[in-house]
Amino acid sequence: MRRFVSWSGHAWLALPARGYLAWLFIAACLHKIAHPASFALDIATYDILPVVLVHPLAIGLPWVELVAGLALVLGFRTRAAALAVSGMLVLFMVAIAIALAKGLDLSCGCFASQALEQDPISGWTLVRDAGWLALSLYVALFDRNPLGLDRWLVVRRQNG
Amino acid sequence: MGKPVNQRSGLGLLFEGLGTAARDATLGVIGCGLLAVAVNAWLHPNGITLWTDQAYEILVPCPEPGGEVTPMAAQDPRLDDRASFLVDARSQVAYSSWHLAGATNLTFDYLDPTPDEAVQGLARAAARSRAERVVVYGDGEDPDSGEQLAREISARGIKNVFFVRGGAQALQARAGSGP
Numbered sequence: 001m002r003r004f005v006s007w008s009g010h011a012w013l014a015l016p017a018r019g020y021l022a023w024l025f026i027a028a029c030l031h032k033i034a035h036p037a038s039f040a041l042d043i044a045t046y047d048i049l050p051v052v053l054v055h056p057l058a059i060g061l062p063w064v065e066l067v068a069g070l071a072l073v074l075g076f077r078t079r080a081a082a083l084a085v086s087g088m089l090v091l092f093m094v095a096i097a098i099a100l101a102k103g104l105d106l107s108c109g110c111f112a113s114q115a116l117e118q119d120p121i122s123g124w125t126l127v128r129d130a131g132w133l134a135l136s137l138y139v140a141l142f143d144r145n146p147l148g149l150d151r152w153l154v155v156r157r158q159n160g
Numbered sequence: 161m162g163k164p165v166n167q168r169s170g171l172g173l174l175f176e177g178l179g180t181a182a183r184d185a186t187l188g189v190i191g192c193g194l195l196a197v198a199v200n201a202w203l204h205p206n207g208i209t210l211w212t213d214q215a216y217e218i219l220v221p222c223p224e225p226g227g228e229v230t231p232m233a234a235q236d237p238r239l240d241d242r243a244s245f246l247v248d249a250r251s252q253v254a255y256s257s258w259h260l261a262g263a264t265n266l267t268f269d270y271l272d273p274t275p276d277e278a279v280q281g282l283a284r285a286a287a288r289s290r291a292e293r294v295v296v297y298g299d300g301e302d303p304d305s306g307e308q309l310a311r312e313i314s315a316r317g318i319k320n321v322f323f324v325r326g327g328a329q330a331l332q333a334r335a336g337s338g339p
Contacts, residue, residue, distance in 0.1 A: 005173045036200065036208045044216035055212050056193075063196035064189050071188075079177065080184035087185070140181065141174055 005142065011151075014078075014143035017135045021085055022072040024132065029065035032058070046095050047102075064088065072139070075148010082140035089133040096121050096129070227314025229307065232295060232322040234330035245291035247282065249298035249309035250328060260297070260331060268298060268309035279316050286318070293320040300327025 032039040040058035043049065049057065064084060071081035099121060145151060200207040238244055239260070246263035248255045255265040266274065266282055286294050294313065298306025310323035324331060 001171070002173055035206060036204070037206065040208060041216060051215050052211060052213060054216070055208055055210055059200045059208065059210065060193040060196040063199070064192040067188060067192045067195075077181075077184050077188065079181035080188060083178075083181050083185040084189060140178070144177065 006144075008145070010142040011145055011147050014139045015147055017139055018072040018075070018078065018082075018143070018146070021082075021132065021136055021139070022069040024069075025065040025072075025085060025088075026069035029062040029069070032062035033066065036062075046099050048095055048098055061088070073148075075146045075150050078143055078146035078148065078150055079140050082136045082143070085136040086133055086140055089129050089136060093126055093129045093133070096125055100126075227311045227316070227318075227321065229296075229310040229314050229321045229323050231307075231325050234324055234326050234334045236324075238293070239295060239324070239331075242290075243292040244295045244322075245286040245289050245293070247294060247296045247309070247313075248328070249296055249305045254299070254328070258328065258332065263297075266309065268305040268312070270305075270308070274309070274312055274316075279313055279318070282313065283318055293322055294318055295322045295324060297324035297331055298327045300325075300329040 036055075036058050039062065040054050043058055044051065044054050065088065068081045068084045068088070071077050072085070100123065139146075145154070197210060200210070232238065239246070246260050248259045248263040248265045249268040250265075251267050252265060255263075255267075259265070264282070264285060266278060268274070282294075294310075296306045296310040296313070298304050298309060300306070304323070304327055306327045307323045310321045314321040326333075
């Protein structure tokens with residue numbers, strides 16, 4: 001297992017995973033940053049959080065998504081970004097699971113604050129998010145010398 | 161410092177550095193939160209308040225009725241001919257207050273689908289009247305209950321369904337009476 005964990009090819013395998021996750025999260029956050037009121041309504045509709053937490057989450061979460069996405073693309077603090085993405089995905093999955101258990105019929109608010117038929121939640125939403133979580137955990141655990149700014153900084157430190 | 165790399169187990173190697181990554185992630189989240197609050201407060205044209213204690217009125221959208229329907233203007237002369245079977249989608253109270261002559265009341269409920277027996281009764285009544293089309297009018301709001309009911313009954317098999325743009329408000333204006 002040691003050889004597998006320390007295999008240098010993980011950096012290359014993780015690259016498309018990083019790019020895909022980055023694209024997902026950056027695409028998802030832009031509408032939420034532009035329309036925080038609409039995103040706040042989506043969060044409130046899940047009826048999980050106390051109302052006082054709805055606005056802070058609606059304001060802050062999209063920016064975390066944006067910065068995590070950019071960090072994955074640039075390869076800067078890559079493992080930290082992947083951990084943040086994993087944490088967010090776990091949160092989303094818990095919220096969706098609770099909504100499904102309650103029998104709520106609502107948009108997941110993932111990509112737009114739009115009506116049910118545009119982005120309905122179902123068990124497949126959980127499966128989809130689990131797939132993304134697997135990708136982000138792979139990057140967090142195995143991409144130990146990521147391509148990008150992190151590697152450039154390490155080399156620079158070693159040469160300097 | 162820990163063991164040298166070549167002495168660490170695979171699992172130990174796997175989780176090596178995760179503590180630092182978790183620390184960086186936490187600091188990053190806090191930083192993003194502060195940035196978000198600042199942008200929302202000072203730069204965002206559509207910023208929201210950081211705190212609210214007012215509960216949201218949560219409207220969980222129902223599945224949209226999906227049948228094909230045709231819009232009809234309130235001035236359309238077909239509204240007055242015998243080939244149109246008229247349906248009023250508003251509440252019983254609104255219907256009792258005013259309705260087009262000959263219109264049948266079938267109240268549209270945004271939360272529950274129209275009962276099967278009501279749709280079947282409508283279809284039978286339209287067939288008995290030998291109408292060529294079913295014309296639905298509602299409250300004319302956005303969304304319009306008339307259009308919603310028209311789509312629902314169209315999706316459930318009734319053919320040639322129209323809805324009146326502007327609903328009862330437009331029809332009353334046409335008739336010259338107030339809303």
